[in-house]
Amino acid sequence: MSEKVLMKGNEAIAEAAIIAGCRHYFGYPITPQTEIAAYMAKRMPKIGGTFLQAESEIAAINMVYGVSAAGKRVMTSSSSPGVALKSEGLSYLAGADLPALVVNVQRGGPGLGGIQPSQSDYFQATRGGGHGDFHMIVLAPASVQEMAEFTVKGFELADQYRMTAMILADGTMGQMMEPVSLDLAVSPMPEKPWATTGTRMKRPHNIVNSLYLVPEVLERSNFERYERYRTIEEREAMYEEYRMEDAEICIAAFGIAARVSKNAINEARAEGIRVGMIRPKTLWPFPSAPFRAAADRVKAMISVELSMGQMIEDVRLATECRVPVSLCNRVGGMIPEPEQILAAIREAAKTGGNKQ
Amino acid sequence: MSTMQFLFSGFGGQGILFAGKFMVYKGMLEGKQVSWLPSYGPEMRGGTASCSVIVGDEPVGSPIVTRPDVLVAMNLPSFDRYEPAVVPGGTVFLDSTLISRKPARSDVTVYEIPATKLASDNGIPTLANMIIVGKILHVLGQFDEGDVEAALKKVISAKHADMMEANLRALRLGTQA
Amino acid sequence: MIVFQKPKALADVPMHYCPGCTHGIIHRLVAEVIDELGIEGRTIGIAPVGCSVMAYDYFNCDMIEAAHGRAPAVATGVKRADPENHIVFTYQGDGDLASIGMAETVHAAARNENITVIFINNAIYGMTGGQMAPTSLPGQVTQTSPYGRDVKLCGYPVKVCEMLSELEGPEYLERVTVNNVKNVKNAKKAIKKAFQNQVEGKGFSLVEVLSSCPTNWGMTPQKALQWIDEKMIPYYPLGVYKDRSGSAEVSK
Numbered sequence: 001m002s003e004k005v006l007m008k009g010n011e012a013i014a015e016a017a018i019i020a021g022c023r024h025y026f027g028y029p030i031t032p033q034t035e036i037a038a039y040m041a042k043r044m045p046k047i048g049g050t051f052l053q054a055e056s057e058i059a060a061i062n063m064v065y066g067v068s069a070a071g072k073r074v075m076t077s078s079s080s081p082g083v084a085l086k087s088e089g090l091s092y093l094a095g096a097d098l099p100a101l102v103v104n105v106q107r108g109g110p111g112l113g114g115i116q117p118s119q120s121d122y123f124q125a126t127r128g129g130g131h132g133d134f135h136m137i138v139l140a141p142a143s144v145q146e147m148a149e150f151t152v153k154g155f156e157l158a159d160q161y162r163m164t165a166m167i168l169a170d171g172t173m174g175q176m177m178e179p180v181s182l183d184l185a186v187s188p189m190p191e192k193p194w195a196t197t198g199t200r201m202k203r204p205h206n207i208v209n210s211l212y213l214v215p216e217v218l219e220r221s222n223f224e225r226y227e228r229y230r231t232i233e234e235r236e237a238m239y240e241e242y243r244m245e246d247a248e249i250c251i252a253a254f255g256i257a258a259r260v261s262k263n264a265i266n267e268a269r270a271e272g273i274r275v276g277m278i279r280p281k282t283l284w285p286f287p288s289a290p291f292r293a294a295a296d297r298v299k300a301m302i303s304v305e306l307s308m309g310q311m312i313e314d315v316r317l318a319t320e321c322r323v324p325v326s327l328c329n330r331v332g333g334m335i336p337e338p339e340q341i342l343a344a345i346r347e348a349a350k351t352g353g354n355k356q
Numbered sequence: 357m358s359t360m361q362f363l364f365s366g367f368g369g370q371g372i373l374f375a376g377k378f379m380v381y382k383g384m385l386e387g388k389q390v391s392w393l394p395s396y397g398p399e400m401r402g403g404t405a406s407c408s409v410i411v412g413d414e415p416v417g418s419p420i421v422t423r424p425d426v427l428v429a430m431n432l433p434s435f436d437r438y439e440p441a442v443v444p445g446g447t448v449f450l451d452s453t454l455i456s457r458k459p460a461r462s463d464v465t466v467y468e469i470p471a472t473k474l475a476s477d478n479g480i481p482t483l484a485n486m487i488i489v490g491k492i493l494h495v496l497g498q499f500d501e502g503d504v505e506a507a508l509k510k511v512i513s514a515k516h517a518d519m520m521e522a523n524l525r526a527l528r529l530g531t532q533a
Numbered sequence: 534m535i536v537f538q539k540p541k542a543l544a545d546v547p548m549h550y551c552p553g554c555t556h557g558i559i560h561r562l563v564a565e566v567i568d569e570l571g572i573e574g575r576t577i578g579i580a581p582v583g584c585s586v587m588a589y590d591y592f593n594c595d596m597i598e599a600a601h602g603r604a605p606a607v608a609t610g611v612k613r614a615d616p617e618n619h620i621v622f623t624y625q626g627d628g629d630l631a632s633i634g635m636a637e638t639v640h641a642a643a644r645n646e647n648i649t650v651i652f653i654n655n656a657i658y659g660m661t662g663g664q665m666a667p668t669s670l671p672g673q674v675t676q677t678s679p680y681g682r683d684v685k686l687c688g689y690p691v692k693v694c695e696m697l698s699e700l701e702g703p704e705y706l707e708r709v710t711v712n713n714v715k716n717v718k719n720a721k722k723a724i725k726k727a728f729q730n731q732v733e734g735k736g737f738s739l740v741e742v743l744s745s746c747p748t749n750w751g752m753t754p755q756k757a758l759q760w761i762d763e764k765m766i767p768y769y770p771l772g773v774y775k776d777r778s779g780s781a782e783v784s785k
């Protein structure tokens with residue numbers, strides 16, 4: 001492994017994007033992700049890339065649409081209220097089957113909300129993120145190293161499946177510094193014969209489009225897209241299991257919530273409580289299989305979230321409600337402390353979980 | 357030491373985040389597991405600033421320090437806020453130029469350092485933070501000129517290379533404070 | 534002997550435009566210019582939302598369909614993906630460019646984005662059936678201004694060329710129309726210049742074309758062409774609003 005450097009999560013995303021071959025970044029300032037734009041503004045001009053501060057989030061995502069249509073790796077980043085503005089573009093990217101990387105360093109909401117960390121855009125990210133039937137691949141890093149690795153992975157998956165990949169991080173992940181290895185393997189970009197790069201008078205014209213006025217045709221395009229989604233669900237779900245071997249209580253948590261949960265799990269283990277964690281690294285596709293398997297072994301699950309309980313729905317769907325799943329959460333920019341999670345673990349150990 | 361959790365706190369502009377970064381780089385260069393997490397807010401200068409620093413042998417779980425082993429408080433509001441959070445048996449380093457009250461806790465070790473005064477008396481008025489860091493390293497028995505210089509090189513950008521000497525001086529001052 | 538020929542850049546497919554609509558003429562002018570400049574193989578067009586939403590089927594160059602109003606942002610992306618080779622134009626109506634997409638329009642112009650914008654101003658929303666546009670004239674009757682556009686209620690029409698001409702950014706702004714042979718010839722000249730500017734790296738060039746909408750104006754095609762002369766041109770005078778040609782090339 002190459003020498004590690006200390007970097008903020010946001011900076012790791014930016015540098016990893018450059019390593020992945022991204023030379024076009026468009027964005028609009030918003031806390032707590034502005035370091036990504038600042039990093040790109042510094043680096044892009046020096047490597048022949050384009051950094052452009054767009055007039056709005058809406059313009060930024062449409063600039064992404066343009067570069068992607070022209071066949072190049074491109075990204076934008078924002079935080080919750082800004083991602084909401086981008087949702088129009090996310091839907092068009094899906095409708096036109098264009099690859100892109102979008103980063104959401106979440107902050108508390110709804111509305112203008114606050115600027116402290118949150119995970120309350122889970123529904124928005126995993127249920128499509130705009131109008132119409134579609135999905136994005138949603139990657140949830142829990143370390144600065146993963147901020148870098150998932151950025152590369154995101155570009156690769158986006159190109160492979162011709163869709164948007166989203167990094168769903170939060171203010172903590174964006175702002176924290178950890179040692180990171182930037183020795184990142186990048187697979188070559190696939191051919192993009194569909195791209196609008198000019199016909200060179202050598203082929204019929206390409207059209208990048210999401211308009212289908214004939215319903216039968218639009219239906220077919222939806223069916224085909226969901227065929228692709230099925231493949232992704234089969235192949236691309238990623239997760240980490242932590243101390244699950246003999247666990248009788250299973251925590252479900254991602255991102256910063258998983259980091260805090262690890263502390264609580266270790267404290268609970270010291271008390272003799274057999275608790276472990278399944279940490280989804282992809283939120284869509286959701287890693288249902290390990291949860292389904294765990295449901296046969298554990299007596300309770302706890303979903304630890306920085307939201308009013310969003311991922312918990314996927315945990316319940318995955319386990320078909322065969323075990324009680326309780327929620328342990330803080331919201332609005334607050335982060336659960338290990339003590340709160342420990343209390344939830346003790347409670348679950350005592351009662352077998354809160355039936356809800 | 358297995359894992360040590362530091363909380364640096366004070367006004368924005370006092371170099372709170374910088375002091376934390378220095379500790380993290382130093383830990384990383386010594387092969388430790390580290391993390392650094394700043395508080396971030398709308399205010400750029402003058403508001404409260406803090407950062408969580410974890411240095412240890414185990415992979416870092418939560419990067420958020422809520423129960424510090426070591427608290428650095430460089431102003432009264434920070435001291436008021438975080439003094440109760442220090443773990444029993446923990447250590448507090450406070451800037452006694454700016455914090456006049458006495459500690460309320462008796463189960464922690466407190467070092468009162470007139471860092472702001474020392475810094476201005478010695479012609480390095482912006483480096484009270486590093487005087488305190490020098491003291492911490494001295495107390496923890498971790499002050500080594502070579503290590504300290506290596507870490508400083510990492511945190512001080514090439515643009516500010518002329519600040520190397522002053523930072524070293526501040527750290528040394530701290531060891532005697 | 535002169536034989537009618539279709540420009541090569543124009544696809545040989547039936548268009549969906551209403552009888553008497555001038556979109557067809559303007560499409561043809563754009564295609565002729567692309568042919569004459571020999572740029573079809575490196576041209577990428579951006580279609581809007583509105584009557585010309587399906588323009589992507591009518592040109593033989595690569596085409597992209599954009600979200601409503603976002604064409605200048607999409608064009609910015611396409612252009613910057615390969616600024617040396619890509620020739621990028623947007624083709625937008627008044628609702629698209631001057632209402633929902635006003636921010637994208639103004640900022641592309643302010644950046645002097647090296648793209649060509651063909652702006653069709655027919656003072657009405659055509660595709661959705663004749664609602665009031667940002668360019669509908671005071672007193673103009675539309676489906677959503679059934680008693681005539683009341684400026685006290687909904688303000689005044691937007692004069693795009695005049696407004697953009699106040700910006701440092703844009704290279705070239707001209708308003709033309711296509712309601713008679715002479716005006717068509719002038720329009721072609723303007724459109725050609727707007728593309729030529731881009732080829733030469735000069736920057737943002739917009740041609741506003743006063744266009745007719747007999748269907749939604751409720752007129753015969755011929756009357757509609759007269760209405761441009763009688764009503765539109767007095768409010769939207771033809772002419773060059775900005776032309777920096779000859780001055781130093783803008784670096785992008």
